[in-house]
Amino acid sequence: xxxxxxxxxxxxxxxxxxxxxxxxxxxxxxxxxxxxxxxxxxxxxxxxxxxxxxxxxxxxxxxxxxxxxxxxxxxxxxxxxxxxxxxxxxxxxxxxxxxxxxxxxxxxxxxxxxxxxxxxxxxxxxxxxxxxxxxxxxxxxxxxxxxxxxxxxxxxxxxxxxxxxxxxxxxxxxxxxxxxxxxxxxxxxxxxxxxxxxxxxxxxxxxxxxxxxxxxxxxxxxxxxxxxxxxxxxxxxxxxxxxxxxxxxx
Amino acid sequence: xxxxxxxxxxxxxxxxxxxxxxxxxxxxxxxxxxxxxxxxxxxxxxxxxxxxxxxxxxxxxxxxxxxxxxxxxxxxxxxxxxxxxxxxxxxxxxxxxxxxxxxxxxxxxxxxxxxxxxxxxxxxxxxxxxxxxxxxxxxxxxxxxxxxxxxxxxxxxxxxxxxxxxxxxxxxxxxxxxxxxxxxxxxxxxxxxxxxxxxxxxxxxxxxxxxxxxxxxxxxxxxxxxxxxxxxxxxxxxxxxxxxxxxxxxxxxxxxxxxxxxxxxxxxxxxxxxxxxxxxxxxxxxxxxxxxxxxxxxxxxxxxxxxxxxxxxxxxxxxxxxxxxxxxxxxxxxxxxxxxxxxxxxxxxxxxxxxxxxxxxxxxxxxxxxxxxxxxxxxxxxxxxxxxxxxxxx
Numbered sequence: 001x002x003x004x005x006x007x008x009x010x011x012x013x014x015x016x017x018x019x020x021x022x023x024x025x026x027x028x029x030x031x032x033x034x035x036x037x038x039x040x041x042x043x044x045x046x047x048x049x050x051x052x053x054x055x056x057x058x059x060x061x062x063x064x065x066x067x068x069x070x071x072x073x074x075x076x077x078x079x080x081x082x083x084x085x086x087x088x089x090x091x092x093x094x095x096x097x098x099x100x101x102x103x104x105x106x107x108x109x110x111x112x113x114x115x116x117x118x119x120x121x122x123x124x125x126x127x128x129x130x131x132x133x134x135x136x137x138x139x140x141x142x143x144x145x146x147x148x149x150x151x152x153x154x155x156x157x158x159x160x161x162x163x164x165x166x167x168x169x170x171x172x173x174x175x176x177x178x179x180x181x182x183x184x185x186x187x188x189x190x191x192x193x194x195x196x197x198x199x200x201x202x203x204x205x206x207x208x209x210x211x212x213x214x215x216x217x218x219x220x221x222x223x224x225x226x227x228x229x230x231x232x233x234x235x236x237x238x239x240x241x242x243x244x245x246x247x248x249x250x
Numbered sequence: 251x252x253x254x255x256x257x258x259x260x261x262x263x264x265x266x267x268x269x270x271x272x273x274x275x276x277x278x279x280x281x282x283x284x285x286x287x288x289x290x291x292x293x294x295x296x297x298x299x300x301x302x303x304x305x306x307x308x309x310x311x312x313x314x315x316x317x318x319x320x321x322x323x324x325x326x327x328x329x330x331x332x333x334x335x336x337x338x339x340x341x342x343x344x345x346x347x348x349x350x351x352x353x354x355x356x357x358x359x360x361x362x363x364x365x366x367x368x369x370x371x372x373x374x375x376x377x378x379x380x381x382x383x384x385x386x387x388x389x390x391x392x393x394x395x396x397x398x399x400x401x402x403x404x405x406x407x408x409x410x411x412x413x414x415x416x417x418x419x420x421x422x423x424x425x426x427x428x429x430x431x432x433x434x435x436x437x438x439x440x441x442x443x444x445x446x447x448x449x450x451x452x453x454x455x456x457x458x459x460x461x462x463x464x465x466x467x468x469x470x471x472x473x474x475x476x477x478x479x480x481x482x483x484x485x486x487x488x489x490x491x492x493x494x495x496x497x498x499x500x501x502x503x504x505x506x507x508x509x510x511x512x513x514x515x516x517x518x519x520x521x522x523x524x525x526x527x528x529x530x531x532x533x534x535x536x537x538x539x540x541x542x543x544x545x546x547x548x549x550x551x552x553x554x555x556x557x558x559x560x561x562x563x564x565x566x567x568x569x570x571x572x573x574x575x576x577x578x579x580x581x582x583x584x585x586x587x588x589x590x591x592x593x594x595x596x597x598x599x600x601x602x603x604x605x606x607x608x609x610x611x612x613x614x615x616x617x618x619x620x621x622x623x624x625x626x627x628x629x630x631x632x633x634x635x636x637x638x639x640x641x642x643x644x
Binding site for chain 1 (some may be wrong): 271398
């Protein structure tokens with residue numbers, strides 16, 4: 001562990017003020033005050049859920065897939081090769097776009113992690129810069145693989161599909177952790193672990209989907225990508241476990 | 251034929267009512283709605299927020315107007331809520347920022363093209379090239395931090411290329427002030443334009459000031475700090491073009507007319523039927539508010555509102571891509587700088603602005619850092635260079 005890392009770890013036992021035990025007299029007053037004031041209305045959390053359900057039942061979605069591509073001359077291309085003409089093909093297009101977005105954002109997540117490791121210095125235990133760069137480049141290759149797959153299906157790899165959109169929303173918290181200059185390497189690896197767990201299952205489900213729809217041309221390359229992701233997951237899990245053990249010893 | 255604002259009385263103020271359920275409707279779709287639906291939502295929210303801002307300032311200076319101002323302002327508060335809440339939660343702060351800059355580009359371009367006063371048109375073109383550059387910087391941030399493609403938001407309507415570099419937009423306050431129009435001789439459209447763009451830029455400033463700290467990335471935080479500073483300059487510029495000798499009630503009338511004018515334009519061009527219904531409803535509300543203020547104007551100032559308002563609302567802002575106009579302006583005017591209220595070549599920029607800028611950028615320029623070597627292409631700069639998807643064309 002670098003000296004900066006050690007210093008940050010020490011600060012974990014610091015002056016945190018968020019809990020009730022830190023201010024026993026004030027918190028006793030808080031508890032007494034809350035206990036003595038009845039709620040202004042009957043019911044519980046289900047009221048909130050009922051209200052939310054009204055909006056759910058309206059049936060709006062975050063969006064849809066694009067219409068079939070039209071050539072620059074305005075002539076509709078052959079329907080048979082279009083993505084989006086059947087439910088299965090639409091689902092595949094949506095999930096391909098989701099994975100593409102995830103791999104592209106994943107590349108930036110690793111850029112941020114590399115940035116942090118460069119600034120703090122490599123730590124032992126922990127990843128080397130070379131190992132992180134290798135994973136980063138693999139994420140980029142996966143993005144390119146998906147880009148090519150979507151293009152070969154006649155789709156538009158620049159589209160943000162509904163699943164790509166919700167995937168991006170889910171990733172925003174991870175980006176916040178990775179790009180925050182104050183976060184430690186283990187905190188960043190914890191966030192990356194979330195990404196890798198999602199990525200592994202994402203690839204497995206994509207393979208299942210492509211296989212079921214008879215897209216044999218993708219399955220082999222997607223399996224290779226999954227094998228890479230399994231290695232990423234094992235590495236991240238290993239680094240984080242070892243770093244936490246080391247921290248616990250200190 | 252434009253809208254006759256003296257004949258059309260809209261919905262009376264007392265009938266302009268809301269419920270929370272009505273105010274918080276299902277939002278628009280980031281993916282499916284046309285980018286100009288989003289542009290209109292952002293613009294109209296900015297205009298309602300300006301109505302609130304103006305109304306509070308007016309109330310603080312005019313005891314006798316406080317109650318009528320409060321009555322109108324309460325409705326405007328709820329209008330702003332309904333409009334702004336049409337933005338969806340999956341539109342992240344940086345994506346919303348990209349949309350704000352698209353508003354600044356396409357709306358200001360339309361205004362610059364329509365503006366009858368040549369000096370005012372120059373002011374708008376000057377500001378336009380600066381906001382145009384902001385879009386490029388934020389697009390680079392979105393790409394390089396989040397792996398996102400700004401064109402998912404812009405939908406190919408607006409170019410992502412450098413404008414007047416943000417790093418050189420910082421200038422001394424003495425070079426931000428402009429000449430103002432004359433309330434006696436200016437065309438009604440000149441007045442409507444000025445209040446519209448001032449409101450829009452002020453809202454952009456306030457938005458960046460609020461969301462800048464939401465970002466963890468220190469370069470993002472610096473970029474928002476830098477561009478918020480320019481939006482402060484822009485607000486300074488655009489409020490200075492309005493005749494300060496207009497009375498409070500004159501200004502209130504122009505604010506209401508400006509809102510009606512813009513809701514009319516939105517209603518005419520909206521492609522989402524649900525949002526179009528909102529614009530139509532609020533056009534009727536604004537006409538009701540306008541007539542409420544006309545009556546006050548007659549009572550308090552003993553003047554005819556026709557002295558300050560046009561009989562008919564002019565042709566509205568056009569919600570479309572202004573790519574060619576922006577490119578032509580960029581080619582011809584990117585090197586313009588401000589010297590007092592006038593525009594000069596960069597070699598004639600006053601020393602005070604050069605010194606101010608040098609000091610501010612002394613520890614580096616966030617906008618230069620974030621976009622170092624950046625060239626947008628479909629699917630982000632990480633995308634393979636070949637095999638780019640077909641675009642919508644210019």
